[in-house]
Amino acid sequence: MAATKTKETTKQETTERIVNDFSMTIGTMNGSGSQTSNLTLLRALFKMGIPVSGKNLFPSNIQGLPTWYTIRVSKDGYLARRNTHEIVVAMNVDTFVEDLQKVVPGGAFYYGDHLKFDIDRDDIAIYSFPAKQFAKESGAPAALRDYVANMAYVGVLATMLGIEMDKIKQALDFHFKGKEKPIKLNMDVIEAAAAWAAENLESQDPYRVERMDETKEYIMADGNTAAALGAIYGGVQFASWYPITPASSLAESLTAQIGPLRDDPESDEKTYAIIQAEDELAAIGMAIGAGWSGLRAMTSTSGPGISLMTEFAGLAYYAEIPVVIWDVQRVGPSTGLPTRTSQGDILSTHFLGHGDTQNVMLIPGSAQECFEFGWKAFDIAERLQTPVFVMSDLDLGMNQWMSKPFEFPDVPMDRGKILWEEDMKDLKERWGRYRDVDGDGIPYRTAPGNKNPQSAWFARGTGHNEFAKYSEDSDMWEENMQRLSRKYESAHSLMPAPVLEQGKNAEIGIISFGSTDVAILEARDLLEQDGQGTDYLRLRAVPFTKEVKKFIEDHEVSYVVEMNRDGQMYKLLQLEYPELTAKLKSLTKHDGLPLNARWVSSAIIESEAK
Amino acid sequence: MSENVKTNGKPSNIKLNEIGLSKNDYRGQPTTLCAGCGHNSIANQIIAAAYELDIVPEDVIKLSGIGCSSKSPAYFLSRSFGFNSLHGRMPSVATGASFGDRRLKTIAVSGDGDTTNIGMGQFKHIIRRNVPMVYIIENNGVYGLTKGQFSATAERGLTLKYQGANPYMPVDVVEEAMASRATFVARSFAGDASQVKALIKAALSHNGLAVLDIISPCVTFNNGDDARHSYGWGREHNEPLHDFSFVPREEEIQVQDFTEGETRTVTLHDGGQIVLRKIEKDYDPTDRVSALRIMEQAYTDEVMLTGLIYIEPERPSLHDVYKLPLELPLNRMTEKELRPSKASIKEVNAAMF
Numbered sequence: 001m002a003a004t005k006t007k008e009t010t011k012q013e014t015t016e017r018i019v020n021d022f023s024m025t026i027g028t029m030n031g032s033g034s035q036t037s038n039l040t041l042l043r044a045l046f047k048m049g050i051p052v053s054g055k056n057l058f059p060s061n062i063q064g065l066p067t068w069y070t071i072r073v074s075k076d077g078y079l080a081r082r083n084t085h086e087i088v089v090a091m092n093v094d095t096f097v098e099d100l101q102k103v104v105p106g107g108a109f110y111y112g113d114h115l116k117f118d119i120d121r122d123d124i125a126i127y128s129f130p131a132k133q134f135a136k137e138s139g140a141p142a143a144l145r146d147y148v149a150n151m152a153y154v155g156v157l158a159t160m161l162g163i164e165m166d167k168i169k170q171a172l173d174f175h176f177k178g179k180e181k182p183i184k185l186n187m188d189v190i191e192a193a194a195a196w197a198a199e200n201l202e203s204q205d206p207y208r209v210e211r212m213d214e215t216k217e218y219i220m221a222d223g224n225t226a227a228a229l230g231a232i233y234g235g236v237q238f239a240s241w242y243p244i245t246p247a248s249s250l251a252e253s254l255t256a257q258i259g260p261l262r263d264d265p266e267s268d269e270k271t272y273a274i275i276q277a278e279d280e281l282a283a284i285g286m287a288i289g290a291g292w293s294g295l296r297a298m299t300s301t302s303g304p305g306i307s308l309m310t311e312f313a314g315l316a317y318y319a320e321i322p323v324v325i326w327d328v329q330r331v332g333p334s335t336g337l338p339t340r341t342s343q344g345d346i347l348s349t350h351f352l353g354h355g356d357t358q359n360v361m362l363i364p365g366s367a368q369e370c371f372e373f374g375w376k377a378f379d380i381a382e383r384l385q386t387p388v389f390v391m392s393d394l395d396l397g398m399n400q401w402m403s404k405p406f407e408f409p410d411v412p413m414d415r416g417k418i419l420w421e422e423d424m425k426d427l428k429e430r431w432g433r434y435r436d437v438d439g440d441g442i443p444y445r446t447a448p449g450n451k452n453p454q455s456a457w458f459a460r461g462t463g464h465n466e467f468a469k470y471s472e473d474s475d476m477w478e479e480n481m482q483r484l485s486r487k488y489e490s491a492h493s494l495m496p497a498p499v500l501e502q503g504k505n506a507e508i509g510i511i512s513f514g515s516t517d518v519a520i521l522e523a524r525d526l527l528e529q530d531g532q533g534t535d536y537l538r539l540r541a542v543p544f545t546k547e548v549k550k551f552i553e554d555h556e557v558s559y560v561v562e563m564n565r566d567g568q569m570y571k572l573l574q575l576e577y578p579e580l581t582a583k584l585k586s587l588t589k590h591d592g593l594p595l596n597a598r599w600v601s602s603a604i605i606e607s608e609a610k
Numbered sequence: 611m612s613e614n615v616k617t618n619g620k621p622s623n624i625k626l627n628e629i630g631l632s633k634n635d636y637r638g639q640p641t642t643l644c645a646g647c648g649h650n651s652i653a654n655q656i657i658a659a660a661y662e663l664d665i666v667p668e669d670v671i672k673l674s675g676i677g678c679s680s681k682s683p684a685y686f687l688s689r690s691f692g693f694n695s696l697h698g699r700m701p702s703v704a705t706g707a708s709f710g711d712r713r714l715k716t717i718a719v720s721g722d723g724d725t726t727n728i729g730m731g732q733f734k735h736i737i738r739r740n741v742p743m744v745y746i747i748e749n750n751g752v753y754g755l756t757k758g759q760f761s762a763t764a765e766r767g768l769t770l771k772y773q774g775a776n777p778y779m780p781v782d783v784v785e786e787a788m789a790s791r792a793t794f795v796a797r798s799f800a801g802d803a804s805q806v807k808a809l810i811k812a813a814l815s816h817n818g819l820a821v822l823d824i825i826s827p828c829v830t831f832n833n834g835d836d837a838r839h840s841y842g843w844g845r846e847h848n849e850p851l852h853d854f855s856f857v858p859r860e861e862e863i864q865v866q867d868f869t870e871g872e873t874r875t876v877t878l879h880d881g882g883q884i885v886l887r888k889i890e891k892d893y894d895p896t897d898r899v900s901a902l903r904i905m906e907q908a909y910t911d912e913v914m915l916t917g918l919i920y921i922e923p924e925r926p927s928l929h930d931v932y933k934l935p936l937e938l939p940l941n942r943m944t945e946k947e948l949r950p951s952k953a954s955i956k957e958v959n960a961a962m963f
Contacts, residue, residue, distance in 0.1 A: 043963050046963065047963075171963075174963050219959055219962035219963065220962060220963040221962045221963075225962075229958055232950065233949055233950060233955070234949075235943075235945065235948030235949050237709075237940050237941075237943070237948065238706060238709055238940075240702075240706065261950040261954060261958070262948075262950060268933055269933050269934070269935040269936070270932060270933045270934065270935070271935075271940065271943055271947050271948060272940075273709055273932040273934070275705070275739075277702065277735075278731060278732070278735040279731065281699060281702065281732075282699075282701075282702040282705075282731075282732055282735065283702075284702075285695070285696070285699045285701075285702025285703045285705075285706065285732070286702045286703070286705045286706035287706055288695075288703060288706065289673075289693070289695075289702065289703035289704060289705060289706025289707035289708075289709075290706035290707065290709050290710065291706070292693060292703075292706075292707055292710075293671070293706065293707045293708075293709060293710025293711065293941055294710050294711075294940075294941030294942075295706075295709060295710055295940055295941055296948070297706065311696055312696065312699070315695065315696055400963075405959040405962075406955060406958060406959055406962075407955070408952045408955040409949070412945060413944075413945045413948070413949060420942075446691075447691075447710060447711075447941050448671045448691040448707065448710050448711055448714055448941070449668075449669075449710060449711035449713070449714055449939055449941060449942070450668065450691075451666075451668050452668075453667075453668065453689055455668070455691075456667075456668065456688070456689050456690055456691045456692070457691065457692075458683075458684065458691075458692035458693070458694065459691075459692065459693040459694065459695075460692075460693070460694040461694070461695070461696065462694065469639075470684065
């Protein structure tokens, strides 16, 4: 076993320092409390003003399986996950050997000295530290000792990298919501470990952090919390859900946040209800019932839940009932990789339901957009009287992101074409639930409780006429389906436009969407360094708006980059613009990991070289 | 306003209820079910109950799943909002729908296939939640709309034309409801119009989920004299608990008014007659143990027990649990009630890290 390099054994000074530009991966066992340590590091770095992102690579398990947390520190503001690891911290006996091999030459490897292994690398700096000792000496109760033990690496890294102690304190303060006892318990371990490192370790690697001023205008949030908050500002009244990774924290966050924002301190009565259903069928069934009754209703789930919701999605589409469905995507098919990220539900969700269906999808690309689409989805669902799917993913939903602050909705709530007693008083002609009065395919609806005797209608998934009466008439069926098609046309104008980023001397286009954004932005810089300029169009919704067509037309070739096997968005674009098919190329990655920029740039260079 | 209401003040021989509506105001579309179907008489009793209770039709929502029974909401209360949802999933839709305006009454109609085959899960869970609504199961032991397959309530050994003999044990809706601790459990026979109506009235006044299992024989696919869901069998084996007397909720539901040993002859709509026997004086429908005991006894004796089997009036309904407003219904709330203030967004951002 290689000896720990201490002040006594090494006096060598590292010459060139690499500041605020590296990836650090920490290997632990899940259920060991390491998440608190990892978030503390991430938040402390963020408070130092350094652009930073954190990705949790966790198993579908509660305790005992390996989990890795990667923190990327980037002075240039790149937030995508990288495949290279400059610093690795090994705390898990099961992955020690593998973790050791991960470190790039010249990088740093930290490990708890309770792990007894032979170190067979001499091209990296090796540091061991007595991880268990600080917890034991901290006076923490035996039951908590394992949980605070992981704070040891926070302290060691603080010293070795230069993370400011008061920022660590701030991070703990936030994590434990100001509760003095746990803060002190953890802080004691961190301080002891930091002091030990200062005394016993000497840096042999170039990686450091230094304070910057780049995060002041940002908050740190996960997409699921952002989505829940957005829904609250959208006036959500009914949310029914069933637990599933990675969507559970959306509903849980809604439950936790809605009270303080929406409760009237003068009254015990509520303006909302959140129900954990017995399964996803019931979850969407309740939401559709609530939507029909005039409430802003939503459910949140992931791929397997979406599959179960299929029949109901068709009902809501055909009976024209507003409802918002969040799909926080994970890797499928089947149970797949439940804790890995994906964009694999694009095609199936767009066409969810048997028969002819076309579902509207919003696709947020940041935590801030999760908030924005959180409220906007209700406006669109009620305006169109149709299910609106919001396509997030595990990476966006569950990881912490640097995000622009959430913005208060810039428009009043749009309740769409809903008629109450007052509105019906002066109707010139007989109201019909499915009559296309305005020529936009969108009819007028009423909600239960409306006392006008004309207002009642019978919602059904069976064939119906303009007055919602049962009908098996062939022409009527076709007419109604055509009207739904017109309604879908009307949806185009309500969709958030794509975000266009233009590059220098751009000959090629990149089309992407969702959480890949950070990787694409970085890949474009890499490509530009290689002399390849690009324009970038980030889709934010299906149906596509006119800008999408123009973008494809304007470029010799557009690469559609996405995280699934079959190029699902690429195929949707082909369907929409068959005449432009030759201008589109599909680039897909489906390994369950957040997209990395190097893969994107290499894939494009390789393709261009052909 | 509708023409029906204009009968107010007109010289007319149409009988009006306390709120000035005639029975016509409670009717639905003409039925498309088979002639003589028990479901039609149930629809008629829903009409009668709502009329007699002076319920404003617009204050009712009616829901169903899929099947013959689930078609029936079209045949009553045309002026009420309706939702014919998915097979077996009416309970979830009704749960959500009931939140729009808690002041409305919810009447849901399902069948034995819809509830005990495809919909058993949702049936059990809506009972757990005690959603305030009337849940009628029109129970005939057979799939009518798909032309004669067994449902889960069909008794073992029953034979059907294309199915042969049923090899499985039947599900008993009442026992399932009891096991899930429903707060209102009753059974009746579609042919027993007055009992059906009285039970519907009581169910409408119950602040919680009222399960009403109504044996409603299928005249087309399951009406052999040996079938438990047939008219012949029902007439022979119908053993009502008591003459059920409806007491409006304001006066607290109590079952009194049953005297030992009295008999009454009831004429069914097909001309047949059954003799109802009032049960012993001391049957207490608020006693769960008694309810379970008489159900078990009825099973052993092969009799069909009808009447109010169990009631627990005090348990809070789902709407109580969720503290839904009593004055302003959720679906009439606007941005004012629903969107947090602009100032609050600052705090939200500050509360993020």
